[in-house]
Amino acid sequence: MSYPESRIQRPVYWTQACQDLMQRDRILRKLIPLYRQECIQAHQGPYETLIRIIVGQQVSLALGRKLWHQLAQACGQDLNPDCILAHSESDLRAMGLSLRKAQYVRDAAQYFKQGDRLDPDWWQAQDDAAVMTQLCDIRGVGRWSAEMFLIFFLGRPDVLPLDDTALLKAISHHYFSGEPVSRFEAREVAQAWAPWRTVASWHLWRSMDAAAVEY
Known part of the structure; x- marks a missing residue:
C-alpha cells in the first residue's frame, strides 16, 4: 500500500495562529517574531515519520537526529518496511538503537507492511x-509518539504533548523562572493557547534548541 507524502509546508492556519497567540500570551509575543521565517516542517511520509518518532523517543533531539541518520544511511533512499525488516535486532543495535527500540522499529515496520489497517484518508x-x-x-x-504523529505528519493545530520533557522544560524556563513545572501547571499555562497549542508548543521547542524540531 502506498501513502501520500506529508502535505505540511506552511500550514494554512500558521499565520492566523501566530497572530492570535501573540495577542493572548506575553511570552509568545516575544518568541514568535524571532522565528517569523520558520514554521513546522515534515518532509517524510507516514511510515518514515513514525519510525523517526520511535527512534527519537526518550532521547535528546541531538541523539535522536544522530540515530535517525544512522538508520536512514543504512537503508539509503529506500527507507521502507522491507528495508527495516531486512535488518536484525543486532544490526539495528549496532546502529546505536537500544534493544527495546530496535524491537519497536521492527514491529512498526511489520505493522506498516501489513497495510490494511492504515488508511491516510481515514x-x-x-x-x-x-x-x-x-x-x-x-x-x-x-x-507521546501518537501526538508527535498528529503534529508532524497530520498537521493538527491543537495538540499539547504534556509528556514531552522538552516542552515542559521550555514552559519552566519561560513561565516559571526555571522552577520545575507539573503537567497540571503546564496545562494551565496552555489554556490560553487553544485552539493553536501545536503552534505554541513548536515555538517553545524552537526557543530552546538551535535547530527546528522535525520528524
Whole structure:
C-alpha cells in the first residue's frame, strides 16, 4: 500500500495562529517574531515519520537526529518496511538503537507492511483521539509518539504533548523562572493557547534548541 507524502509546508492556519497567540500570551509575543521565517516542517511520509518518532523517543533531539541518520544511511533512499525488516535486532543495535527500540522499529515496520489497517484518508476524517487510539495499537507507540504523529505528519493545530520533557522544560524556563513545572501547571499555562497549542508548543521547542524540531 502506498501513502501520500506529508502535505505540511506552511500550514494554512500558521499565520492566523501566530497572530492570535501573540495577542493572548506575553511570552509568545516575544518568541514568535524571532522565528517569523520558520514554521513546522515534515518532509517524510507516514511510515518514515513514525519510525523517526520511535527512534527519537526518550532521547535528546541531538541523539535522536544522530540515530535517525544512522538508520536512514543504512537503508539509503529506500527507507521502507522491507528495508527495516531486512535488518536484525543486532544490526539495528549496532546502529546505536537500544534493544527495546530496535524491537519497536521492527514491529512498526511489520505493522506498516501489513497495510490494511492504515488508511491516510481515514486519518484525515478522524479526530485526534481516534487516530491516537489506532496508532497506540503498534507496540512501542504511546501517547507521546501518537501526538508527535498528529503534529508532524497530520498537521493538527491543537495538540499539547504534556509528556514531552522538552516542552515542559521550555514552559519552566519561560513561565516559571526555571522552577520545575507539573503537567497540571503546564496545562494551565496552555489554556490560553487553544485552539493553536501545536503552534505554541513548536515555538517553545524552537526557543530552546538551535535547530527546528522535525520528524
